[in-house]
Amino acid sequence: MDKQISLETKNVSISYGDKQVIRQVSLKVSSHQVTAVIGPSGCGKSTLLRTFNRMNDFIPSFSMEGEIIFQGKNIYEPSSDPGVIRQKIGMVFQRPNPFPKSIFKNIVWGPKINGYSGDLQALAEDALKRAALWEEVKDRLNDSALKLSGGQQQRLCIARAIAMNPEVILMDEPCSALDPSATARIEDLIKELRTNYTIVIVTHNMQQAARISDQTAFLYEGDLVEYGVTKKIFTQPDKKRTEDYITGRFG
Amino acid sequence: MKRTHRKRKEKWFLWICRGATLLAVAVLLTLLFHVIREGFAWLDLQFLDSFPSRKPERAGIKSALWGSVWVIGLTALISIPLSIASAIYLEEYAPKNKWMRSVEINLANLAAMPSILYGLLGLAIFVRFFDLDRSLWSGALTLSLLVLPVIVIAAKGAIRSVPQSIREGAYALGARRWQVVFYQVLPSAIPGIMTGIILALSRAMGETAPLIMVGALSYIAFLPEGPSDPFTALPVQIFNWAARPQADFHGLAAGGIIVLLCLLLTLNAGAVFIREKLQRYK
Numbered sequence: 001m002d003k004q005i006s007l008e009t010k011n012v013s014i015s016y017g018d019k020q021v022i023r024q025v026s027l028k029v030s031s032h033q034v035t036a037v038i039g040p041s042g043c044g045k046s047t048l049l050r051t052f053n054r055m056n057d058f059i060p061s062f063s064m065e066g067e068i069i070f071q072g073k074n075i076y077e078p079s080s081d082p083g084v085i086r087q088k089i090g091m092v093f094q095r096p097n098p099f100p101k102s103i104f105k106n107i108v109w110g111p112k113i114n115g116y117s118g119d120l121q122a123l124a125e126d127a128l129k130r131a132a133l134w135e136e137v138k139d140r141l142n143d144s145a146l147k148l149s150g151g152q153q154q155r156l157c158i159a160r161a162i163a164m165n166p167e168v169i170l171m172d173e174p175c176s177a178l179d180p181s182a183t184a185r186i187e188d189l190i191k192e193l194r195t196n197y198t199i200v201i202v203t204h205n206m207q208q209a210a211r212i213s214d215q216t217a218f219l220y221e222g223d224l225v226e227y228g229v230t231k232k233i234f235t236q237p238d239k240k241r242t243e244d245y246i247t248g249r250f251g
Numbered sequence: 252m253k254r255t256h257r258k259r260k261e262k263w264f265l266w267i268c269r270g271a272t273l274l275a276v277a278v279l280l281t282l283l284f285h286v287i288r289e290g291f292a293w294l295d296l297q298f299l300d301s302f303p304s305r306k307p308e309r310a311g312i313k314s315a316l317w318g319s320v321w322v323i324g325l326t327a328l329i330s331i332p333l334s335i336a337s338a339i340y341l342e343e344y345a346p347k348n349k350w351m352r353s354v355e356i357n358l359a360n361l362a363a364m365p366s367i368l369y370g371l372l373g374l375a376i377f378v379r380f381f382d383l384d385r386s387l388w389s390g391a392l393t394l395s396l397l398v399l400p401v402i403v404i405a406a407k408g409a410i411r412s413v414p415q416s417i418r419e420g421a422y423a424l425g426a427r428r429w430q431v432v433f434y435q436v437l438p439s440a441i442p443g444i445m446t447g448i449i450l451a452l453s454r455a456m457g458e459t460a461p462l463i464m465v466g467a468l469s470y471i472a473f474l475p476e477g478p479s480d481p482f483t484a485l486p487v488q489i490f491n492w493a494a495r496p497q498a499d500f501h502g503l504a505a506g507g508i509i510v511l512l513c514l515l516l517t518l519n520a521g522a523v524f525i526r527e528k529l530q531r532y533k
Contacts, residue, residue: 053423055419055422055423058422060347083425083426083427084425085425086422086423086424086425087424087425090423090424091419091423093416093419093420093423095416097414097416097417097419097420098420099417099420099421099435100417100438100439101438109421109424109434110424110425110426113424113425113426113427113430113434114424114425157420160420160424161423161424164424164425
């Protein structure tokens with residue numbers, strides 16, 4: 001693989017207090033690809049994802065060993081600034097979490113507090129178009145974001161992340177709270193976003209991983225069992241455990 | 252047979268609850284009726300615009316009314332910023348350890364402390380130690396101590412009830428902690444904080460004991476011109492009139508109560524109005 005690497009974990013182990021939840025995970029995330037992380041509940045996929053933008057920093061018992069390399073630097077170095085990292089590595093959460101403000105303010109708040117000085121109107125329009133939400137909301141940008149449907153709210157959250165012009169967008173089961181048609185729209189969107197952003201998506205839905213991702217990592221009880229091209233993982237996995245999981249024998 | 256038994260229980264329960272509510276409302280209405288009947292005749296512009304006097308027909312509540320407005324205004328200015336800042340610190344910044352837990356327990360204790368003790372504290376610290384004398388400062392600072400724990404507890408609750416997902420969403424956009432608190436958490440918590448402020452200031456408005464303790468006089472024949480002037484307040488004036496033997500003064504006291512109630516209602520209505528305005532995106 002001579003693709004460019006956007007994010008790389010080197011021997012990452014994570015514990016909450018005495019409990020180790022991730023063991024010695026090393027993987028490389030290629031840029032402009034969709035990388036899916038799958039595995040049964042509690043296998044540590046969300047925990048791993050949240051280390052990529054240091055969202056685990058808020059959990060007092062969290063501790064990590066190993067390195068996560070982004071743009072040539074370990075983001076867990078004492079000198080690195082989580083605020084700056086999160087500007088470049090955006091995140092979309094499991095449940096849509098728009099701010100209780102207008103649609104417009106939801107989009108421009110992030111850029112504004114980080115010193116964006118360009119045209120906010122144009123920025124909002126561009127972000128909403130990229131998130132395939134513009135047509136539905138262009139006449140009511142000043143309405144409350146909470147009036148949108150769940151699927152629209154999630155696309156708004158994606159637009160909010162896009163407005164920061166990040167390099168990577170992390171998605172933590174972004175469709176688990178949505179109905180099938182809203183899920184389909186988000187999946188189409190994710191496939192398009194790949195051209196401009198690197199996407200890492202955690203999902204408990206194997207079909208979803210198979211549909212939208214280029215690479216798939218299979219985590220089981222904190223171990224990275226297998227990582228490779230999605231098509232191969234789903235058709236000819238190397239490991240017995242991967243095969244058992246994707247064929248539904250457990251999980 | 253069992254069914255009818257349970258139905259009867261249901262009925263009994265409903266009537267107990269309904270009776271309790273009716274009793275409370277009835278007592279309140281009786282009081283209100285009594286006060287209005289006794290005080291209404293005394294309510295006129297002259298009553299609102301006169302200083303206290305030994306002659307009931309010339310007495311008014313001008314100094315008490317303006318004293319109350321002054322002292323509550325000052326109390327609000329002192330206590331609101333202090334208590335919101337403390338609540339933010341306790342909820343968003345303070346480490347969750349034993350020391351902080353004891354601070355929280357003691358906050359609850361302070362909120363339940365009898366107000367006369369705050370009066371004694373105010374007398375010792377503000378009146379004597381800081382030599383503020385019987386000024387509006389002493390009264391307002393003492394009342395601020397009294398309402399501080401109440402507002403802090405309400406504000407803490409309001410801040411805590413802001414969903415964690417809002418904070419996470421903000422942090423994920425690269426926001427600093429102060430930006431998360433100032434732009435996302437506080438605006439969402441404001442309605443709850445306002446409710447706490449309304450309740451606390453209404454309580455302060457009716458407090459008599461601590462003000463008497465720090466020397467709010469009942470005979471003040473001038474208006475305060477600044478926070479260093481001596482003052483009186485509505486509940487102090489009402490207490491003074493009610494304690495006199497002459498029936499006319501009881502009427503004046505009832506009139507004062509009506510004015511105090513109106514002031515409270517105005518304050519609450521204003522606060523509710525502001526709260527609704529701030530709650531536009533819900």
